[in-house]
Amino acid sequence: MNGRVVMAIGLVALAAALLFAARPREVTADERIDQITTELRCPVCQGLSVKDSTSETARQMRDIVAQGVREGKSNAEIEAEFRAAYGDWIFLSPPVSSWGGLVWLVPVAVLGAGVLFVSGRLRRVEAPEPVGPSAPQVAALRERVAREEAAEG
């Protein structure tokens, strides 16, 4: 009985801890700036995000993002301003909803096609079509067996 009580208390405590950890937390302005600038590409760098770049261009972009956050704009609104000027290129990861999303979809499609192709080939190797003697061959064999039986007497 005591053991059950302890286990029940333990489970309730675990559930409470999980709920506490999973509670929605308010994202700070700095975290939002980091989120947005991590996604934005620095236009004058080689594959660097605005957050990671030390260039003057990236610094100005960070300032514009920070100002947008201060003005109460949503992440999507701030990102839309850069997209309007640079297109989807300005994002390090192409959005799935645009043509750039093909970058994500094509490898999956190719992988699926490859799996289908290979599994089709394997099935054919494992289960070859039954190859039996044709009707004339069977007739010839029967005739030969009959001849040999007759010869043996």
Place this chain on the structure above:
Amino acid sequence: MMLARIVRIAAVVAILGLVVTLALAFRRDPHDIRTGTIGKPAPAFALDRLDGSGKVALADLSGKVVVMNFFASWCLPCTQENPVLVRVYERYRASDVVMVGVNYQESRDNGLAYVQRMGMGWTTVADDDGRVAFSYGVFGPPETFFIGTDGIIAGRHIGPIDEETLVTAIEKLRGQAASR
């Protein structure tokens, strides 16, 4: 059997698509990158003149062909293209063509000293926080944008521009304006 055939056809189509995409990509002029702003209304701006004599707003230039050139004194290609800009400015200064130099990522003092040293007689403005440059999708100076009399960005040129490209773009916009 049927499935394998479909997969084979799909693979051929995918490879052909890749080849066509690469061929088109290599054919494009790297100075004519089409980003989001081409064919759209030019983003509005109101920037201080570098010489401190007031502001210049795009709205004030409505109905004119506008050549917007982003420049900086620290940008060597800007220095290289400047004689072309000076010649073209002299050619069109009495016409309906307006040239606006937008000083980019630079202190106003340095920008103004450069403008005076290089004989840039056209309107020059300071984009202190880079906001206007970003709204046009600028990668870095020099970049030149061509805005028609309808206020639409008709084209852009990345890097130092030559006289023929500049004049051709201007004349095309003037021709379009005349035919309206």
